Amino acid sequence: MRKNNKNIFIAGFFVLVFSFNGCLLDAFDTLTQELPYTYNLSISGDATTLESTATVNLDNNDFYDDNQGKINKIELVKLAYKTKEVNPENLQGNISLTIKQSNGTVIFSKSIPGNQPSLYTNNPYELSLTQQEIQLANTYLSNLSNKQLIITAMVSGLTEGPKSLEAEIFIVFEMDYDL
Amino acid sequence: MIKAYWIIFLSIILFTTSFAQDDRFSQLNSDNVKGYATPLVTTLGMGINSGGFHSASVAKTFGFSISLKGMMITVPNDQLTFKPSLPDGYNTDENAPTFWGEKGGSSYLGPNGYISLPGGIDEQSIPFAMPQVAVSFLGTEVMLRFIPTIKAGDEEINFFGLGVKHSVSQYIPLLPLDIAVQGIYNKVKFSDIVEGTNLAFNVHASKSFGIIALYSGLQYESSTFDLNYTIKGDPNSGDPTLRQDKDISAEVDGDNNFRFIVGGALKLALIVINADINLGSQTVFTTGLSFEF
Numbered sequence: 212m213r214k215n216n217k218n219i220f221i222a223g224f225f226v227l228v229f230s231f232n233g234c235l236l237d238a239f240d241t242l243t244q245e246l247p248y249t250y251n252l253s254i255s256g257d258a259t260t261l262e263s264t265a266t267v268n269l270d271n272n273d274f275y276d277d278n279q280g281k282i283n284k285i286e287l288v289k290l291a292y293k294t295k296e297v298n299p300e301n302l303q304g305n306i307s308l309t310i311k312q313s314n315g316t317v318i319f320s321k322s323i324p325g326n327q328p329s330l331y332t333n334n335p336y337e338l339s340l341t342q343q344e345i346q347l348a349n350t351y352l353s354n355l356s357n358k359q360l361i362i363t364a365m366v367s368g369l370t371e372g373p374k375s376l377e378a379e380i381f382i383v384f385e386m387d388y389d390l
Numbered sequence: 391m392i393k394a395y396w397i398i399f400l401s402i403i404l405f406t407t408s409f410a411q412d413d414r415f416s417q418l419n420s421d422n423v424k425g426y427a428t429p430l431v432t433t434l435g436m437g438i439n440s441g442g443f444h445s446a447s448v449a450k451t452f453g454f455s456i457s458l459k460g461m462m463i464t465v466p467n468d469q470l471t472f473k474p475s476l477p478d479g480y481n482t483d484e485n486a487p488t489f490w491g492e493k494g495g496s497s498y499l500g501p502n503g504y505i506s507l508p509g510g511i512d513e514q515s516i517p518f519a520m521p522q523v524a525v526s527f528l529g530t531e532v533m534l535r536f537i538p539t540i541k542a543g544d545e546e547i548n549f550f551g552l553g554v555k556h557s558v559s560q561y562i563p564l565l566p567l568d569i570a571v572q573g574i575y576n577k578v579k580f581s582d583i584v585e586g587t588n589l590a591f592n593v594h595a596s597k598s599f600g601i602i603a604l605y606s607g608l609q610y611e612s613s614t615f616d617l618n619y620t621i622k623g624d625p626n627s628g629d630p631t632l633r634q635d636k637d638i639s640a641e642v643d644g645d646n647n648f649r650f651i652v653g654g655a656l657k658l659a660l661i662v663i664n665a666d667i668n669l670g671s672q673t674v675f676t677t678g679l680s681f682e683f
Contacts, residue, residue: 242414245495247504249626273622274413291499333479333501381503381628385494 241283242390246272248382251295252364255375262365266313267382269358274386281389282355287348289383290321292364293335294328296377303327304366308338308380312351313359319344326368328376335381352384414508416622417495419631422486422507423640425472427617429672430489431586432644433463435613436672437518438551438576439590439646442533444655444664444678445603446568446596448557453526455662455682461518462675465490469645469672470514474507476500477629490514502628522551524682529557535576545583551576558593567597586615594651601658605666607651613644645671 250265269275269285292308306323321338323331330336351357362380418426441459470492471485480500487496491510498505524533535551553574559565576588594607616639623634653666653676660683668674 243493243495243509244413244417245497245504245506245509247497247506247624247626247628249503272626273624277413289497289499289504291504293501293503335499335501335503337499379503381499383497383504383506 240390241387243385243387244274245288246274246384246386248272248384250362250380250382252362252378252380253375254364254366254378255373257371257373259369259371260365260367261369261374261376262363263378264361264363265380267360267362269384275384278386278388282386283389284385284387285352285355286385287340287345287352287360287382288385289337289381290340291335291337291381292323292331293333293379293381294331294376295379296375297328297332298375300329301327302329302369302374302376304369306378307365307367309363309365310348311361311363313357313361315361318347318351318360328366328378335379413622414489415617415619417506417508417624417632418638419475419621419629420638420640421475423617423619423638424642425474426486426488426508427615427640427642428472428488428645429465429469431613431615431642432469432646432671433465433490433516434578434586434615435588435611435644435646436463436649436668436670436674437461437516438520438578438586438588439574439609439611439613439649440518440668440674440676441520441522441678442553442572442574442590442592442609443555443570443594443605443607444596444653444662444666444680445598445605446557446559446570446594446607447598447603448529448531448555448560448568448570449526450529450557450560451527453524453531453683455524455680456521457524457678457680457682458521459519459676459678461677463516463518464673464675465514465516466672467514470510474498476505477502480505480628490516498628500628502630503626505628505632520551522553524553526555529560531555533574545581547581548579549577551588567595569593569595583618584615586613588613592651596655598657601656603655603657605651605653605655609649609651609668609670611646611649613646615642615644616640617642647671649674 252263254261254263309320310318474486486507487510493509493512495509522535533553537549540547555572559569574590578586590611592609596605621636649670655664662680664678
């Protein structure tokens with residue numbers, strides 16, 4: 212009887228160690244990382260409404276590229292706008308960003324507050340995305356063969372005459388992949 | 391038995407190989423790796439420096455023991471996040487996850503765009519186990535912890551520990567309890583990627599009541615891990631130090647400096663079962679099964 216108790220204790224000890232290590236092993240199965248992307252947009256002309264487009268390629272990140280085939284999920288989590296240079300400096304106009312699927316279907320469109328691009332020179336503005344907007348983008352990205360998004364920046368309400376705007380769009384995707 | 395042997399050392403292997411096998415460290419510059427990895431180094435130190443004794447009694451003639459020590463280390467909430475070091479113009483009001491923190495990473499917006507930091511593994515209860523052998527003679531005990539070289543992929547893991555304990559109470563006649571001092575040195579090495587050194591000095595006392603013994607101790611300790619990894623350069627990162635591939639060598643100190651230990655042991659002939667709690671930077675619950683005479 213005493214020997215049985217000892218065996219039960221030893222067995223219990225190992226079961227405990229095995230069980231907890233099992234939980235810990237699970238924690239190393241996958242890795243979630245946030246991946247930053249930067250895109251430059253250049254807008255110039257004389258019209259009262261101007262726009263420029265950039266294509267987001269998920270392949271443009273080494274973390275993404277190195278782990279293709281092991282990715283479980285990739286989601287858009289953050290989006291920001293920055294003015295790099297604006298001419299004339301006191302240019303006034305309403306800026307909006309539109310995110311589209313690679314076939315041109317609009318996912319969502321957002322306006323940047325204020326009508327002076329110089330407000331955001333070296334001072335990026337993070338757009339507040341609603342759950343619905345994030346969900347729409349992520350539904351598209353949930354098909355892992357969809358690796359491209361199109362970003363269009365449009366400035367409207369401009370006065371006629373020559374003008375130019377250099378902008379940067381910052382995007383963060385969250386990627387979950389197997390190790 | 392071989393499987394059990396592997397599982398026992400799994401904790402050490404997992405922690406060390408994670409440096410080599412996943413990308414989380416490659417998003418950390420030499421400043422942020424310290425904030426991110428300090429709780430991990432603390433946990434490794436708390437685990438490795440645990441289980442050094444369950445009695446202050448040391449055989450005056452000859453004694454031998456072989457033990458298996460199991461630990462459960464709990465990481466407090468304040469070690470799940472850290473304040474990152476970011477370039478000027480970046481707001482660090484929001485903390486980033488440490489190695490034990492939430493799985494999702496974090497991104498900070500500033501003049502150069504987003505800087506992304508890795509997530510953790512979302513664990514607060516960490517198991518740890520190790521075997522040890524001790525031989526005592528004339529009031530002095532030498533304890534050995536050792537695993538031969540283990541292959542983990544292309545890399546190798548080595549672990550070695552040595553402890554020396556000496557009975558102080560043998561010099562004090564009629565003392566109603568046993569008192570001993572102990573020093574422990576442990577080294578863990580994972581190829582040239584991770585190398586950790588742990589030191590501990592303690593004074594402990596015990597008192598036996600038939601088959602039951604109570605023990606307590608105070609321990610000073612330190613843990614230092616050298617971490618070597620490569621930053622995977624990302625031209626999109628807002629942090630200029632993360633834009634190009636770069637080898638990083640960082641020395642990370644654990645927060646484990648002092649601990650108080652209290653516990654009890656049940657002696658059943660040649661078998662001793664013990665359990666104690668270690669209160670320090672992290673809390674460790676230790677159990678042990680020893681065969682000793």
